[in-house]
Amino acid sequence: MNNKPAASLPPTAAVPAPVGQGDERRGFLLVFLSALFWSFGGAIARFIETADSWTVVFWRSLWAAAFLLGFMLLRDGARGTLRLFRDMGLPGIAVAFCFATASTSFVVALAYTTVANILLMQAGVPLIAALLAFILFREKVSLPTWVAIAAVIGGVAIMVSDSLGGSVSPVGDGLALLIAVAFSIATVITRRFAHVRMTPATCLGTAIGAAFAATQASGFAVSAPDFALLFAFGALNLGLGLAFFATGARLIAAAFAALLGTFETLLGPIWVWLIHGEVPSTRTVIGGAVVFAALLVHIGMEFRRQQRPQKPGVTGMPSPH
Numbered sequence: 001m002n003n004k005p006a007a008s009l010p011p012t013a014a015v016p017a018p019v020g021q022g023d024e025r026r027g028f029l030l031v032f033l034s035a036l037f038w039s040f041g042g043a044i045a046r047f048i049e050t051a052d053s054w055t056v057v058f059w060r061s062l063w064a065a066a067f068l069l070g071f072m073l074l075r076d077g078a079r080g081t082l083r084l085f086r087d088m089g090l091p092g093i094a095v096a097f098c099f100a101t102a103s104t105s106f107v108v109a110l111a112y113t114t115v116a117n118i119l120l121m122q123a124g125v126p127l128i129a130a131l132l133a134f135i136l137f138r139e140k141v142s143l144p145t146w147v148a149i150a151a152v153i154g155g156v157a158i159m160v161s162d163s164l165g166g167s168v169s170p171v172g173d174g175l176a177l178l179i180a181v182a183f184s185i186a187t188v189i190t191r192r193f194a195h196v197r198m199t200p201a202t203c204l205g206t207a208i209g210a211a212f213a214a215t216q217a218s219g220f221a222v223s224a225p226d227f228a229l230l231f232a233f234g235a236l237n238l239g240l241g242l243a244f245f246a247t248g249a250r251l252i253a254a255a256f257a258a259l260l261g262t263f264e265t266l267l268g269p270i271w272v273w274l275i276h277g278e279v280p281s282t283r284t285v286i287g288g289a290v291v292f293a294a295l296l297v298h299i300g301m302e303f304r305r306q307q308r309p310q311k312p313g314v315t316g317m318p319s320p321h
Contacts, residue, residue, distance in 0.1 A: 030248025
């Protein structure tokens with residue numbers, strides 16, 4: 001993904017004890033930094049000159065997997081890390097495949113569509129997840145949420161209409177939709193298995209992505225500048241962003257984490273526009289504005305529902321890319 005906004009995925013494990021004000025401030029900072037790091041994904045990718053997208057996926061995923069494994073070993077130790085992988089079970093494996101699909105599709109989609117198109121479609125993930133939860137598990141959906149879901153579907157339809165009219169490649173829009181669906185499925189799974197910590201699932205997902213890309217890549221040789229960019233794209237943009245989110249989201253309310261995660265959606269297209277002059281189409285801007293507005297309304301409802309912003313949040317997996 002770049003990597004999907006932190007707001008995309010929900011909590012994976014609650015923290016029962018309240019946190020101090022200092023810890024809460026640290027949580028805000030870390031979650032904001034995760035969104036900031038993720039927002040540079042598209043801009044970094046546009047600098048990479050390697051033509052084969054699968055080569056890019058391989059190196060990015062490999063660096064991200066190495067970083068996340070090192071992060072867990074440092075935080076939890078060897079035994080703790082092994083226990084985390086063992087305890088995630090089938091739900092974690094399912095989330096890993098969703099993450100591998102989304103992060104791989106993000107890189108490939110960049111060859112066919114704009115960064116704005118991808119990120120703005122991903123903004124609707126929480127609401128798409130609510131729709132999937134209703135269809136699969138008959139989870140209750142309030143009327144305002146139904147309205148927000150309808151708005152997301154309408155906004156995505158406006159963006160996709162560019163490809164139907166031949167303005168952009170349908171492959172790019174198709175992959176952007178696949179990213180959103182994959183993260184939505186992962187969201188539903190993490191909600192159903194809220195006791196499972198998903199950090200090892202993201203690590204496994206990057207490893208799966210690297211393994212699959214290795215079978216598709218035309219080669220692994222890249223230039224020295226590209227090698228440095230791929231390290232930043234994988235270890236820093238994806239891996240460090242995930243580490244920041246996993247650490248910070250445990251210290252703040254989930255609704256605050258979701259709100260801070262929207263900075264990726266806002267900043268990502270801006271960096272690409274300022275640095276690379278990539279301007280999204282009018283339909284992408286209009287459709288994306290509809291999706292983003294629906295997301296903000298949804299988050300606002302979550303604030304009202306929780307009414308406990310002082311409570312600690314939970315560790316979640318972002319809709320990194």
